[in-house]
Amino acid sequence: MEEGESFGGVFRRSFLFYVHPLDSSQLEIVASNFQSNTFKCVLTVMDIDDLRDETGIGGSWNDFVHYLLASLSTGDVKLILDGPENLRTGSSVSHAKLITHKSKGLPRISLLLNELVNLPANDATASISSALFNAYKRKHFDVLKGQEQLSRLEEMLSLEKDRNNNLQQQLDALSFSSKRKVSKAKGPEKVSLAYDNIGTKELVISEAEQTANTTSVEKPPSKDAQPLKGSQRAVPAHRRAKARGVSLQDNEDDDGK
Secondary structure, eight states: OOOEEETTSOOEEOOEEEEEEEETTEEEEEEEOSSSOEEEEEEEHHHHHHHHHHHTOOSOHHHHHHHHHHHHHHSEEEEEESOHHHHHHTOOOOEEEEEEESSTTSOOEEEEEEEOOHHHHHHHHHHHHHHHHHHHHHHHHHHHHHHHHHHHHHHHHHHHHHHHHHHHHHHHHHHHHHHHHHHHHHHHHHHHHHHHHHHHHHHHHHHHHHHHHHHHHSOOOOTTSOOOOGGGSOOOHHHHHHHHHHHHHHHHHHHHO
């Protein structure tokens, strides 16, 4: 609760209120400004039933209790103090009215709180202070627990990133090694292919030269070459002598004549 106001609307002061179960059948509501005003009321199961009838909220009893707690914890809460004339004179206020509703347009709940003085008032403020401290410790513990979990998650994330980086480096190394193996495997094939091409060319050249030689051997004589005449054929020696003698005799006869 952030504010308290008088019935006449001339006084405002900040209050804290604390709602907690005393046992399974009683609910205590305490409000205090930690100065001179502390109020309290205790609701029994029968009081809650009567409050439910006054409010006019339907549904089950548990539904109404949930609505009451939601109105006190998250709704609009005001504490209206009784007797503004007592506030002006510094006298104590005997009663206060706590009014709350869950949200605009929903039914309002009105609770009457009685003033506490002396030791009961001190006990009530002490209970509020203890509840605040315990709530702070729970929140602080939740924050520390959340920070620890966040640190663990960040550490796990960092380890996972390092693991992924190492795996990526290994994959890159394997990929590079496989590429080198593939390139080495392709190299000799290209060299052998080149040698095969060279050998093929040499074979073609050799066959071409052999064909040319064969052609030159089998080439018929050219037209410019003079054929041998029959009169110029070689005559055997015995025939040449005989013919030469006959020729001499014929010449002698001719001379005699």
